[in-house]
Amino acid sequence: MTIQNKPAANKNLDSIRKTIANHKRHDFIFASLGTLVIASLTITLLILFLDLVIDGYPRFNLDFFSNFPSRRAARAGILSAWIGSSLVLLVTFFVAVPLGITSGVYLEEYAKKNWFSDLIEINVSNLAGVPSIIYGLLALGLFVYSFGLGQSILTAGLTLALLMLPIVIVSTREAIRSIPVHIREAAYAVGATKWQVCRNHVIPYSYGGILTGVIIGMARAIGETAPVITIGALTFIAFLPPSPIGLEPPFINFDWLESGFTVLPIQMFNWISRPQLAFHVNAAATGAVIIMLTLLMNGFAIKLRYNIRKKIKW
Amino acid sequence: MVKKIITNKLKHDEIIKAESKNLNFFYADGTQALNGVSLPVYENKITALIGPSGCGKSTFLRCFNRMHDLYPGNRYDGQIILQPDNTNILLTDVDPIEVRMRISMVFQKPNPFPKSIYENVAYGLRVRGESKKRTLDEKVEEALKGASLWNEVKDRLQDLAFNLSGGQQQRLCIARALATEPEIMLFDEPTSALDPIATMNIEELMSELKQKLSILIVTHNMQQAARISDYTAYMYLGKLIEFDATNKIFTNPSKKETEDYITGKFG
Numbered sequence: 209m210t211i212q213n214k215p216a217a218n219k220n221l222d223s224i225r226k227t228i229a230n231h232k233r234h235d236f237i238f239a240s241l242g243t244l245v246i247a248s249l250t251i252t253l254l255i256l257f258l259d260l261v262i263d264g265y266p267r268f269n270l271d272f273f274s275n276f277p278s279r280r281a282a283r284a285g286i287l288s289a290w291i292g293s294s295l296v297l298l299v300t301f302f303v304a305v306p307l308g309i310t311s312g313v314y315l316e317e318y319a320k321k322n323w324f325s326d327l328i329e330i331n332v333s334n335l336a337g338v339p340s341i342i343y344g345l346l347a348l349g350l351f352v353y354s355f356g357l358g359q360s361i362l363t364a365g366l367t368l369a370l371l372m373l374p375i376v377i378v379s380t381r382e383a384i385r386s387i388p389v390h391i392r393e394a395a396y397a398v399g400a401t402k403w404q405v406c407r408n409h410v411i412p413y414s415y416g417g418i419l420t421g422v423i424i425g426m427a428r429a430i431g432e433t434a435p436v437i438t439i440g441a442l443t444f445i446a447f448l449p450p451s452p453i454g455l456e457p458p459f460i461n462f463d464w465l466e467s468g469f470t471v472l473p474i475q476m477f478n479w480i481s482r483p484q485l486a487f488h489v490n491a492a493a494t495g496a497v498i499i500m501l502t503l504l505m506n507g508f509a510i511k512l513r514y515n516i517r518k519k520i521k522w
Numbered sequence: 523m524v525k526k527i528i529t530n531k532l533k534h535d536e537i538i539k540a541e542s543k544n545l546n547f548f549y550a551d552g553t554q555a556l557n558g559v560s561l562p563v564y565e566n567k568i569t570a571l572i573g574p575s576g577c578g579k580s581t582f583l584r585c586f587n588r589m590h591d592l593y594p595g596n597r598y599d600g601q602i603i604l605q606p607d608n609t610n611i612l613l614t615d616v617d618p619i620e621v622r623m624r625i626s627m628v629f630q631k632p633n634p635f636p637k638s639i640y641e642n643v644a645y646g647l648r649v650r651g652e653s654k655k656r657t658l659d660e661k662v663e664e665a666l667k668g669a670s671l672w673n674e675v676k677d678r679l680q681d682l683a684f685n686l687s688g689g690q691q692q693r694l695c696i697a698r699a700l701a702t703e704p705e706i707m708l709f710d711e712p713t714s715a716l717d718p719i720a721t722m723n724i725e726e727l728m729s730e731l732k733q734k735l736s737i738l739i740v741t742h743n744m745q746q747a748a749r750i751s752d753y754t755a756y757m758y759l760g761k762l763i764e765f766d767a768t769n770k771i772f773t774n775p776s777k778k779e780t781e782d783y784i785t786g787k788f789g
Contacts, residue, residue: 320594390633396592398646398698399623408645413636520636521684 257499264493272493276446277475281486286494288445289475292361293430295449295464296471299365300429304372305422311373312380312418313406329381335374343371344438352439359440361449362465367435372425379421383414416516423509427502433473444478445470472498536564539736540586540625540706543601545612547581547760550595555581557760558600563706565605568728568737570751570768572744574783578760579740583708586611586738587625588618604705623650626699627708631715632691634683634698639675642683642694646702665701668734669693670727689720696727707731709739713746725750744784748772756780 275285315332319325347367357363387410395405449467453460470478472494479491540563547556555578563569571579581590588611590596598612604624611621626646634642643662652658662679666672671693675686683694692712699707709728713721728737728750741747747754748768755765756779764771764780775781782788 388633390629390631391635393589393592394629394633394635394695394698395645397587397589397622397627397629398649398702399619400645400649401619404649408648409635519682 257496260492260496260499264489264491264496267489267493268496272490277444277478278446281484281490284479284487284490286472286475286490286497288448289470289472289494290497291448292441292445292469293471295361295452296364296368296436296469297426297430299362299465300368300372301422301426303366303369304376304425307369308373308376308421308425309380309411309418312377312384313411315377316381316384317402317406317410332374332377336378339434340371340432341434341438343367344435346370347435347439358466359442359468360466361469363439364436364441364469364471365465367439368429368432371432371435372422372429375425375428376418376421379424380414380418383417383421384410386417387413413520416513416520419509419513419516423505427505430502430505431473431498433471433477436471436474437477441474442468442470472501536562536567538562538605539565540602540604542582542585543603545582545585545598545600545602547578547585547590548597548599550593555760556585559757559760559762561755561762561765563736563738564753565736566732566734567752568732568739568750569753569755570747571738571740571755571757572742572747572783573757573763574788575742577757579757580710581760582757583627583710583738583740586706586708587622587627588612589627591618623702624704625706625708626702626704627710628692628695628699628712630711632688632695634686634691634694636682636684638680639683639686639694640679643697643701646698650702661701662697665697666694668700668731669697670723670730671697687720689716689723692716692720692724693727696724696731700731704735706736706738709737709741711740711742714742721746744772756783758783 271283272285273290274287275283276287277289278284315325315328319328344367347363347370351357351363351366352359357366391409391413392405395409400408445468449464449469450461452462452464476491476494476498479487479494482488542559542561545556545559546554548554559578559582561569561582571582573579584590585598585602590598600612601610602612603609604611604621609616611625635645637645640662643665644658647658647661652661663672663676666675671690674690675681675694683691686694692715696707696712713724716724725746728739731737732752739747739751751768753765754768754771756763756771756775756777758779764775764777766776770776771780772784775784779788
């Protein structure tokens with residue numbers, strides 16, 4: 209039997225091709241639109257960043273990092289600011305991460321699902337969007353006045369931890385939810401208790417997602433100015449907090465927690481409000497430092513997450 | 523009738539390992555998934571559960587290791603008596619973890635943990651508080667041999683379990699369930715995600731395993747039930763329609779529904 213090439217079939221094929229071409233045009237339009245939007249955003253950010261770098265370029269030297277702020281712009285540095293930022297972030301990290309992960313695990317694995325847990329969930333997600341000044345005012349009332357912690361590194365760390373907490377909780381819960389049911393059931397089926405399942409499976413498998421939340425939270429915390437100003441951070445500091453690591457036993461001390469401090473964004477804010485142009489150069493350089501720090505943190509986190517996820521496939 | 527059943531049992535000389543008695547099961551939304559199921563599981567035998575999708579076979583299987591306890595609102599009614607200690611494992615004061623330590627389970631989809639091959643097998647032992655390296659090594663080796671996987675993985679025990687093929691992963695899951703020396707092993711359609719050769723391996727493995735323990739298996743594949751099981755139960759709409767020796771069920775079932783299902787007229 210021979211197969212005849214019917215013209216009707218050809219016509220049909222033509223119309224199929226036409227439809228496909230038409231649909232692919234939608235693909236193309238959306239892809240170009242997306243590229244355009246992404247490009248314009250990236251370019252804007254890049255220009256802003258480059259502008260900061262160019263403006264602050266004269267100040268990029270070691271002295272800038274190792275000098276205290278000074279009345280003379282050329283000799284002013286960000287030593288107290290970057291050390292302050294680091295110490296505050298250290299407190300934030302050690303408060304927000306354990307609390308956030310524990311809360312996330314509890315809410316997801318242990319808490320009974322009812323209207324009350326729904327209420328908590330809505331509130332936690334909502335907290336992530338509350339303006340940071342509100343946290344600052346809360347901290348001023350609670351930490352500074354009620355608890356008498358003063359205008360210290362501890363207060364600032366706790367305040368930023370509050371800010372970061374909802375982000376860590378939400379990302380922990382999301383990460384836990386993405387663990388497939390059959391992995392969880394496998395662990396229970398060999399006779400594990402809830403805590404064993406959490407410790408050996410749920411938490412380790414969610415590290416990737418939790419880490420993302422932690423870094424987003426830290427990146428937000430490092431750039432926060434309003435709450436730190438509200439609790440009364442100093443703007444001009446020409447001394448360092450006591451060193452956390454000592455040469456004599458017990459080697460670690462916690463005096464620095466009570467010390468006054470400043471942080472990078474406040475230092476920048478301080479300089480930008482000066483009338484002299486020379487200080488604006490300092491401010492630009494500080495801005496570039498903050499952005500680079502954030503970039504470094506994010507890059508590190510992405511690398512770490514990639515390494516963790518490489519081992520986990522569902 | 524009663525007399526006939528008794529002679530039947532005597533003839534086979536079977537020991538009951540576990541027995542469900544008038545078991546009803548309700549999901550949290552109120553649907554009754556099991557309706558008065560009474561079924562024995564004999565020692566050192568393979569009992570297969572067959573029936574169309576949604577007939578409650580998996581629900582029934584998962585009652586044996588109290589898997590339903592993981593989700594709030596589910597309710598058991600009736601008994602599953604585990605021998606030789608005559609314990610009703612469905613009682614609320616029997617800890618489901620204790621039950622799972624005695625009765626292990628292999629799932630439909632291979633579900634190894636994202637850990638090394640060694641850690642996967644050792645996990646059940648670790649959960650039981652075993653931490654001596656030598657004991658762990660021995661038991662892991664024994665379990666992997668029991669699951670006929672040892673020769674394929676003995677040189678790469680620290681590799682990630684995900685690097686194994688699907689059939690190997692399923693045998694790894696069997697090794698994991700075997701390492702803790704369970705009294706009964708539950709298989710929930712263990713070969714439905716595997717190719718024919720891997721399926722054959724697992725079927726052979728089950729026939730070996732029954733020397734040591736009792737097996738309850740849910741399968742969609744009637745040929746599989748016919749090949750490997752000693753007893754077969756046909757379930758439909760949450761009810762046990764017929765339970766008998768596999769030979770009898772597949773050659774001369776006593777119920778019309780069973781025959782219709784087996785011959786493919788239905789289901």
